[in-house]
Amino acid sequence: MLAIKDLKVSFHTYSGEVQAVRGVNLSLEEGGTLAIVGESGSGKSVTAQSILKLHDPDITEYKGGHIELDGQDILEFDEKRMQEIRGKEISMIFQDPMTSLNPTMTVGNQIIEILKRHEKGKDNKKIGRKEARERAIELLKMVRIPNADQRVDQYPHELSGGQRQRVMIAMAMACAPRILIADEPTTALDVTVQLQILELMKEMQKEKGTSIIVITHDMGVVANLAKTVVVMYGGVIVEAGTAADIFYRREHPYTQGLLDSVPNEKQRKDKKLESIEGTPPDLVNPPVGCPFADRCKYAMKICHQQMPEETKLSETHLCRCHLLDPECPYPRISLAFKGAKKREETYVR
Amino acid sequence: MRRYIIKRIILAFATIFVVMTATFFLMHAIPGTPFSGNNDSMSAETLAVLMEKYGMDKPLYKQYLTYVWNILHGDFGVSMSNGYRSVTEIILTAFPVSADLGIRALIFGTIAGILLGIEAALHRNKPIDHISTITAIIGISIPSFVLGTILQTILGLGLSGWVKATFHTDYQLFPIARWQSFRYTIIPSFVLGMGTVASLARLMRTSMLDVINQDYIRTAKAKGISRQQIIWKHEVRNAMMPVITVLGRMIGGVVTGSYIIESQFAIPGLGKYLVNSITARDYTMTMGLTVFYSIFIVFSMLLVDLLYSVIDPRVRLAK
Numbered sequence: 001m002l003a004i005k006d007l008k009v010s011f012h013t014y015s016g017e018v019q020a021v022r023g024v025n026l027s028l029e030e031g032g033t034l035a036i037v038g039e040s041g042s043g044k045s046v047t048a049q050s051i052l053k054l055h056d057p058d059i060t061e062y063k064g065g066h067i068e069l070d071g072q073d074i075l076e077f078d079e080k081r082m083q084e085i086r087g088k089e090i091s092m093i094f095q096d097p098m099t100s101l102n103p104t105m106t107v108g109n110q111i112i113e114i115l116k117r118h119e120k121g122k123d124n125k126k127i128g129r130k131e132a133r134e135r136a137i138e139l140l141k142m143v144r145i146p147n148a149d150q151r152v153d154q155y156p157h158e159l160s161g162g163q164r165q166r167v168m169i170a171m172a173m174a175c176a177p178r179i180l181i182a183d184e185p186t187t188a189l190d191v192t193v194q195l196q197i198l199e200l201m202k203e204m205q206k207e208k209g210t211s212i213i214v215i216t217h218d219m220g221v222v223a224n225l226a227k228t229v230v231v232m233y234g235g236v237i238v239e240a241g242t243a244a245d246i247f248y249r250r251e252h253p254y255t256q257g258l259l260d261s262v263p264n265e266k267q268r269k270d271k272k273l274e275s276i277e278g279t280p281p282d283l284v285n286p287p288v289g290c291p292f293a294d295r296c297k298y299a300m301k302i303c304h305q306q307m308p309e310e311t312k313l314s315e316t317h318l319c320r321c322h323l324l325d326p327e328c329p330y331p332r333i334s335l336a337f338k339g340a341k342k343r344e345e346t347y348v349r
Numbered sequence: 350m351r352r353y354i355i356k357r358i359i360l361a362f363a364t365i366f367v368v369m370t371a372t373f374f375l376m377h378a379i380p381g382t383p384f385s386g387n388n389d390s391m392s393a394e395t396l397a398v399l400m401e402k403y404g405m406d407k408p409l410y411k412q413y414l415t416y417v418w419n420i421l422h423g424d425f426g427v428s429m430s431n432g433y434r435s436v437t438e439i440i441l442t443a444f445p446v447s448a449d450l451g452i453r454a455l456i457f458g459t460i461a462g463i464l465l466g467i468e469a470a471l472h473r474n475k476p477i478d479h480i481s482t483i484t485a486i487i488g489i490s491i492p493s494f495v496l497g498t499i500l501q502t503i504l505g506l507g508l509s510g511w512v513k514a515t516f517h518t519d520y521q522l523f524p525i526a527r528w529q530s531f532r533y534t535i536i537p538s539f540v541l542g543m544g545t546v547a548s549l550a551r552l553m554r555t556s557m558l559d560v561i562n563q564d565y566i567r568t569a570k571a572k573g574i575s576r577q578q579i580i581w582k583h584e585v586r587n588a589m590m591p592v593i594t595v596l597g598r599m600i601g602g603v604v605t606g607s608y609i610i611e612s613q614f615a616i617p618g619l620g621k622y623l624v625n626s627i628t629a630r631d632y633t634m635t636m637g638l639t640v641f642y643s644i645f646i647v648f649s650m651l652l653v654d655l656l657y658s659v660i661d662p663r664v665r666l667a668k
Contacts, residue, residue: 054570079576086573094571099564102583103663113582114572155662171572 001211002028002051002179007065009046011055016284020046022235023065028179033205033212035226035243037219037258041280043235044215048181051213052086053077088118091172095184097164101156107167108152111136111174118175139170143200162193166200173204180204182214186221198224219262223247228316231255234281234291236307241317251311251319251333254292290322298323298330354655361647368643369420369636373413376632383429383630403429420640426633430626436637439622444641446528447611447618451603453538458545458603463592465546466553467585470561481550488547497540497613501525504536526615537614541607545599549592556588563587590661597653601646 009021021043028034036044049055051067051074067074069089077085094100102110112132119135121127127135133152140148143166156164165185172180182201186194198221205212214225222229222243229246231239231254239252250256260274278295281287287294293303303322311324323332384391384399400406404415419426425436469481487496505525512520524533560566561584569583608620619638626634658664 052571054567083573083575086571088573092571094564094568096564100568102565102569102587104587104661105583113569113574117573157663168568171568 001030001070003066003068004047004051005066005068007047007050007067008063009043009050009055010061010063012059012061018283019286020235020283021050022283022286024232024235024237026230026237026240028211028213030178031205031209031211033214033225033227035222035229036213036215036232037217037222037229038232039217039280041283042232043283044232045183047232048092048183048213048215051179051181052090052092053082054092084118087114087172087177088175089177090179090181091175091177092181092183093165093168093172093185096188097161097168098156098188100168101164103156106153106155107140107159107164108133108136111139111152111167111171114171114174135174136170139174140167142173142204143167143170145170161189162196165189165193165197169197169200169204173208173210176208177210179211179213182212184216185214186218187216194221195224201225217258219259231258234286235283236291236320237318238290238292238321239319241314241319245314245317249313249317249334251313251317251324252292252321253296253298253323253333256333257295290320298333300328300330357651357654361651364647365640365643369417369640370413372636372639373416374409376627376630376635377409377412379630381630383632416636425637425640428626428631428634428637430629430631430634431622436633439634440619440637440641443617443619443622446616447620450528450534450537450541450607450610450616450618453534454541455545455600455603456542457538458542458599459549459596461542462546462549463553463589465550467557467580467588469550469554470557470588471580473558478554481554485547485551488543488550491543493540493543493607494609494613496543497536497610500536500540501613526613528614528616537610537616541603541610545603548595548599552592552595553588556591557584560584560588586660590657593653593657593660597650600649600653601642 004024004026007021007024008019011018011020024043024047026034026036026047036047038044046055050062053074062075065075069085074082074085101107105113112129115132115135116127119127119132121131137148137152140151145151145163145166151159151163156167159167180201185201186197189197201212201214202225204210212225214221216222226243229241229243230237231246231252233254239246239250239255241249246255247259250259254276257274257276261276263273276295281291281294287304289302289304289306290296290299290308293299296303300322306322308320308322308325310318310320312318313324321333322328323330382400382405383403384396397406404412407415416426423437425440427433427435428439431439465481465484469478472478500523504523505521508523509519509521512518512522522532523536527533528537566579566583569579574582607618608624610616611618611620622634623638623642625631626638
């Protein structure tokens with residue numbers, strides 16, 4: 001239904017051209033769930049926001065590729081056409097529910113606003129205020145906000161963080177969109193509330209058949225929600241596959257690092273949590289080689305010189321790493337990490 | 350809410366009382382009396398009679414108590430330098446003129462300032478933004494009497510001279526002075542409003558730029574709402590908050606009139622009475638006007654504070 005083909009996005013800033021996305025391919029099926037994983041600056045949010053063309057048009061350049069919705073290229077659409085798609089066909093919820101709602105409008109009015117924009121009333125004419133308000137209350141009930149008929153007239157500051165994210169979901173689901181993009185939907189929430197929000201999203205998906213794109217750096221969210229996973233780093237996809245591919249058959253050192261930095265019950269108490277040393281590359285002057293090479297424990301000379309090609313490991317599983325090159329003398333990650341200690345002694349770099 | 354308002358009103362009266370007391374003693378601390386200006390020829394007996402008539406032979410604290418007593422009964426006394434008219438009567442005739450000028454200036458200043466600020470923020474670093482910056486610099490740095498003189502010369506003298514030479518009529522589109530019909534009000538209102546335009550344009554621009562980058566604007570865009578609706582329903586409304594705070598102070602300042610503008614354009618407003626009364630040591634007039642102004646300013650600020658809580662729901666009025 002949605003396919004992104006070789007998308008390249010750049011921002012023109014004072015410090016130069018930031019090549020935030022450098023050739024991304026992904027696709028989303030009807031009713032599917034796709035997770036885009038990566039740390040800050042990996043290009044995951046830029047990719048997702050490009051689908052709605054939310055970037056400031058003054059500084060953003062779509063340098064190449066296509067975003068196809070039912071075969072039509074969204075990048076070709078004008079602003080008017082985009083306004084019809086936003087909120088109606090594709091809607092979005094954001095990271096911080098504290099700042100993503102207008103503080104001077106009641107939550108009800110913010111939901112009514114989107115209903116009035118896209119929906120028609122019972123008599124197939126313009127939706128009236130009264131009917132829109134009733135539907136807003138229905139939506140608040142649907143996302144399980146208690147006392148919805150009172151909450152509808154309250155302002156965002158009168159609601160808790162979790163409730164505000166529920167309002168965001170109610171707003172995003174108001175016009176039953178085909179695709180819901182969730183940009184770090186649980187990052188700003190209490191851990192106790194995070195699971196509830198994820199459950200709610202799954203439930204909405206089941207009920208309305210919405211496809212979900214979830215952007216996160218939290219592997220827990222990925223495990224809970226996603227069927228397919230795309231791992232991004234430095235503006236490119238470094239590994240993509242089904243959730244099982246990523247969790248059990250991962251091949252990219254970055255994916256490995258992300259999973260290592262998740263605390264688990266097997267972790268010994270006296271052992272420090274693993275982290276990936278260093279910072280993501282500067283995308284004004286992106287590295288010619290693998291973007292992860294500077295931080296990679298396994299980096300070889302070629303990694304700094306040449307961008308690795310995508311290797312197809314199975315029908316669903318893709319990875320971009322020189323370790324997968326048949327001529328590479330070192331073992332691939334999936335073989336290496338089982339005997340990590342031994343390997344360090346055997347191979348000296 | 351009600352408790353807050355009652356508390357604020359009590360505080361307002363306390364403020365007015367302090368202003369009144371301070372002014373009373375400060376005025377009396379100025380050397381001389383209301384009769385010591387042009388009275389070299391006045392005999393000692395005459396002076397004594399006058400002092401007795403106005404109760405100024407009594408000790409200062411007694412005069413003060415009498416004054417407070419009279420004010421509490423709504424009696425502002427008689428002006429000593431304006432043909433012995435009552436202060437209340439002077440305020441009632443001159444204040445409407447000052448307020449008329451002030452309100453015109455305020456309406457012009459607010460609308461023009463806010464619109465200019467919005468446009469500047471929406472077209473950042475484009476020509477309209479630079480025009481707005483230049484307007485603000487002119488409005489702040491050129492004193493109103495200079496701007497007034499320039500406009501009087503160009504639009505008043507120059508234009509009517511040209512009209513007379515071309516059409517042989519004495520019609521003046523922008524009369525130089527006096528306060529008679531709408532035409533007369535244009536230049537003074539513009540000049541008085543320029544300061545408001547300048548500060549509001551700057552403030553609104555900064556505030557808009559801040560709001561434009563907020564997350565909830567992106568949310569609104571993601572809902573598919575049109576650009577115009579985002580600007581007016583989401584951006585401007587939120588950007589107005591700091592402007593409203595400043596507006597409270599401006600209403601007080603602008604509506605009570607301007608001595609300079611009123612004398613420059615020969616407008617019979619209150620401004621000149623205040624300045625003249627101080628130099629003439631017209632105690633009752635100065636006191637009356639000070640009390641009147643402080644009532645006006647204190648209550649306009651109270652009104653704005655209450656308005657603020659209506660517009661911004663996050664503002665909870667303290668108990």
